[in-house]
Amino acid sequence: xxxxxxxxxxxxxxxxxxxxxxxxxxxxxxxxxxxxxxxxxxxxxxxxxxxxxxxxxxxxxxxxxxxxxxxxxxxxxxxxxxxxxxxxxxxxxxxxxxxxxxxxxxxxxxxxxxxxxxxxxxxxxxxxxxxxxxxxxxxxxxxxxxxxxxxxxxxxxxxxxxxxxxxxxxxxxxxxxxxxxxxxxxxxxxxxxxxxxxxxxxxxxxxxxxxxxxxxxxxxxxxxxxxxxxxxxxxxxxxxxxxxxxxxxxxxxxxxxxxxxxxxxxxxxxxxxxxxxxxxxxxxxxxxxxxxxxxxxxxxxxxxxxxxxxxxxxxxxxxxxxxxxxxxxxxxxxxxxxxxxxxxxxxxxxxxxxxxxxxxxxxxxxxxxxxxxxxxxxxxxxxxxxxxxxxxxxxxxxxxxxxxxxxxxxxxxxxxxxxxxxxxxxxxxxxxxxxxxxxxxxxxxxxxxxxxxxxxxxxxx
Ligand code: NAP
Numbered sequence: 091x092x093x094x095x096x097x098x099x100x101x102x103x104x105x106x107x108x109x110x111x112x113x114x115x116x117x118x119x120x121x122x123x124x125x126x127x128x129x130x131x132x133x134x135x136x137x138x139x140x141x142x143x144x145x146x147x148x149x150x151x152x153x154x155x156x157x158x159x160x161x162x163x164x165x166x167x168x169x170x171x172x173x174x175x176x177x178x179x180x181x182x183x184x185x186x187x188x189x190x191x192x193x194x195x196x197x198x199x200x201x202x203x204x205x206x207x208x209x210x211x212x213x214x215x216x217x218x219x220x221x222x223x224x225x226x227x228x229x230x231x232x233x234x235x236x237x238x239x240x241x242x243x244x245x246x247x248x249x250x251x252x253x254x255x256x257x258x259x260x261x262x263x264x265x266x267x268x269x270x271x272x273x274x275x276x277x278x279x280x281x282x283x284x285x286x287x288x289x290x291x292x293x294x295x296x297x298x299x300x301x302x303x304x305x306x307x308x309x310x311x312x313x314x315x316x317x318x319x320x321x322x323x324x325x326x327x328x329x330x331x332x333x334x335x336x337x338x339x340x341x342x343x344x345x346x347x348x349x350x351x352x353x354x355x356x357x358x359x360x361x362x363x364x365x366x367x368x369x370x371x372x373x374x375x376x377x378x379x380x381x382x383x384x385x386x387x388x389x390x391x392x393x394x395x396x397x398x399x400x401x402x403x404x405x406x407x408x409x410x411x412x413x414x415x416x417x418x419x420x421x422x423x424x425x426x427x428x429x430x431x432x433x434x435x436x437x438x439x440x441x442x443x444x445x446x447x448x449x450x451x452x453x454x455x456x457x458x459x460x461x462x463x464x465x466x467x468x469x470x471x472x473x474x475x476x477x478x479x480x481x482x483x484x485x486x487x488x489x490x491x492x493x494x495x496x497x498x499x500x501x502x503x504x505x506x507x508x509x510x511x512x513x514x515x516x517x518x519x520x521x522x523x524x525x526x527x528x529x530x531x532x533x534x535x536x537x538x539x540x541x542x543x544x545x546x547x548x549x550x551x
Pocket of ligand 1: 121138173225226228
């Protein structure tokens with residue numbers, strides 16, 4: 091017999107064949123879905139209901155009894171009922187004494203009640219051990235067999251043994267329990283399913299605001315100005331040219347905004363001489379959504395790449411090239427190759443390709459499945475060192491694109507510079523400040539502060 095099979099036998103011997111009966115109060119959508127999944131996982135299930143009549147909707151291997159009868163059959167009772175109906179549990183307090191009550195409930199609004207539903211349940215049935223769990227899993231996901239949404243089940247409770255029993259059930263159902271601590275965490279857990287991409291709100295609103303601003307800006311410069319002064323209709327620029335100006339500009343500004351809070355934090359720490367003092371709230375929130383800012387920036391950069399790929403097949407571009415060739419033929423002249431221009435154009439493209447490659451690499455390493463497989467030093471190396479390199483390459487890409495046009499008066503329309511010039515302001519500030527911060531006279535004290543040294547203890551909290 092090989093080693094593996096003996097291991098399997100040893101495991102089988104320690105795994106109990108018979109699972110404990112679980113009671114579910116409520117034969118609604120969630121109660122039935124959870125009951126179904128539990129029966130599939132080998133748990134005998136008994137439902138406690140106001141009506142003891144079974145129906146075709148109820149899993150066929152489950153018993154349906156009155157609440158009092160069902161509660162007596164199990165040590166764990168899952169309350170799959172809305173909070174506003176919890177009053178019916180008060181007369182059952184004696185039967186429920188010492189039992190594990192699992193609160194799965196959610197509310198309609200964030201912080202709808204002063205206390206969490208689980209704490210309310212613990213007040214109503216003081217003799218029971220209340221555990222909060224399962225509220226982030228939907229009935230649909232349980233019923234559809236595969237849990238398509240998150241497999242994580244947040245669990246909290248004051249009684250360790252009760253919490254462990256619930257976590258064992260969670261594992262047996264093929265889900266992942268995450269211990270969130272005492273019942274005080276219940277309010278936060280109840281708020282999770284009500285939040286809509288909380289970390290994405292600021293990056294998305296900011297990028298939409300920037301995109302709207304640069305759209306109007308480019309419309310004025312590139313469509314309205316030629317129409318007013320040259321009577322030329324460039325309104326078709328709205329389809330590709332203007333979006334292809336907005337995307338790189340927004341991507342570069344957002345990428346710089348990923349690194350700006352880091353340099354601001356360094357300046358604050360240097361000024362205060364300690365790291366034991368909280369940053370202002372706005373800076374804390376900004377730092378927390380840097381990953382999302384970076385991913386939105388990557389989305390805009392990817393769009394820029396796609397728009398750039400179609401440039402050669404645009405009818406306007408083909409018309410411009412053929413009319414230049416025709417004009418040379420008609421005037422019997424040949425434009426000599428401008429090697430400076432060729433150098434600028436190739437360098438601009440090379441910087442863009444390298445910048446985008448590193449940008450994609452940053453995006454990939456921010457995925458949880460990848461970041462979970464690298465240690466903290468490797469993660470910091472990629473996100474900080476490679477991140478700054480990406481910012482340098484993308485800023486250089488934009489600078490070289492501008493080339494010698496920065497100071498040319500023809501690139502200003504109604505005194506408005508090109509949009510890409512505006513996009514360079516934030517990245518250049520970030521890179522210059524970062525460059526200053528790596529000077530030993532600033533880098534050394536900053537490293538010491540980050541290792542816990544305190545130069546100005548009056549700022550410590
Ligand atoms: P539901 O379909 O409306 O079922 C609720 C059940 O509560 C009813 O079927 C009924 O069961 C029982 N009930 C209703 N009024 C009652 C009363 N006055 N006294 C005693 N029992 C009463 O709701 P649900 O979708 O299953 O949700 C149940 C709980 O799970 C809620 O707290 C919800 O927040 C939570 N939850 C639901 C989901 C989901 O996807 N649906 C996901 C996570 C959490 P009987 O007729 O058998 O008595």
